[in-house]
Amino acid sequence: MLLIPCPHCGPRSELEFHCGGEAHIARPTNPAATGDQRWAEYLFYRSNTKGVHAERWLHVHGCGRWFNVRRDTISDRFVTADQIRSAEEGS
Amino acid sequence: MGEAGIAILPLAPSARFSLRLAAAVVEIGEAGGFWLDIPINTCHVAGERMTVRLGPNEWLLFGPQADAIRHDVAATLGDRFFSLVDVGDRDLAFAVAGIHARDVINGGCPLDLDDIVFPAGSASRTLLGKAQIVLIRPGAERLYRIECGRSFALYVRAYLENIAHEFLRSPGSGILA
Ligand SMILES: [Zn+2]
Numbered sequence: 001m002l003l004i005p006c007p008h009c010g011p012r013s014e015l016e017f018h019c020g021g022e023a024h025i026a027r028p029t030n031p032a033a034t035g036d037q038r039w040a041e042y043l044f045y046r047s048n049t050k051g052v053h054a055e056r057w058l059h060v061h062g063c064g065r066w067f068n069v070r071r072d073t074i075s076d077r078f079v080t081a082d083q084i085r086s087a088e089e090g091s
Numbered sequence: 092m093g094e095a096g097i098a099i100l101p102l103a104p105s106a107r108f109s110l111r112l113a114a115a116v117v118e119i120g121e122a123g124g125f126w127l128d129i130p131i132n133t134c135h136v137a138g139e140r141m142t143v144r145l146g147p148n149e150w151l152l153f154g155p156q157a158d159a160i161r162h163d164v165a166a167t168l169g170d171r172f173f174s175l176v177d178v179g180d181r182d183l184a185f186a187v188a189g190i191h192a193r194d195v196i197n198g199g200c201p202l203d204l205d206d207i208v209f210p211a212g213s214a215s216r217t218l219l220g221k222a223q224i225v226l227i228r229p230g231a232e233r234l235y236r237i238e239c240g241r242s243f244a245l246y247v248r249a250y251l252e253n254i255a256h257e258f259l260r261s262p263g264s265g266i267l268a
Binding site: 008009012015016061062064065 | 202223
């Protein structure tokens, strides 16, 4: 069982979370002009990092917020957790 | 009830509202007797009205009269961008009290309920078994309020009763007494 550091609630049981996969995958800004290969990469291609990578979690049975963490995929240790800020606040 | 080993009691109906508000709550502070500017995962009781802050922009508001709450909160928030949804009939509540209350809740809830981590005034959305609940500890005594969806109530009650049977030999214990 993972103990996941929610930036709002502190360390909580994995049971309360939903994993959103790899973080920082930008949606193509103009889908109509995006070719099949590029769209497939956006939807399905992931880096499958061995080591520290960024991923998204939703504290669904808690504060209800999405946030980013950096997790070591070998040791399962969480390195950092950050709030996701809105576009107006800047990132 | 403080001396009881474990007691599980259904609570009387209450008005409940879900408040979503994006504005800076620091400048608002209090809306119609509900303290919005409290830390996330805490509750605040003022007379008959209780505020629970579930997240940065989400609150649950409790009180006896839905119409009065709707009026008072809307009057304070004015033309700010917010949503105030009456969820009074969506949820219902149980009290779990007694010296074994924490043990019984932890039979299905992953929260750390130690007094240091979950002191008086704590409140959080979490899980009990497979059901989502809001767990509230208004005061220092061993009395926890469990809010759950109405359709989950039988499941939640049976789940708590099942664990409580372990502690029924403690003096003063009773289920749904
Ligand atoms: Zn959280």
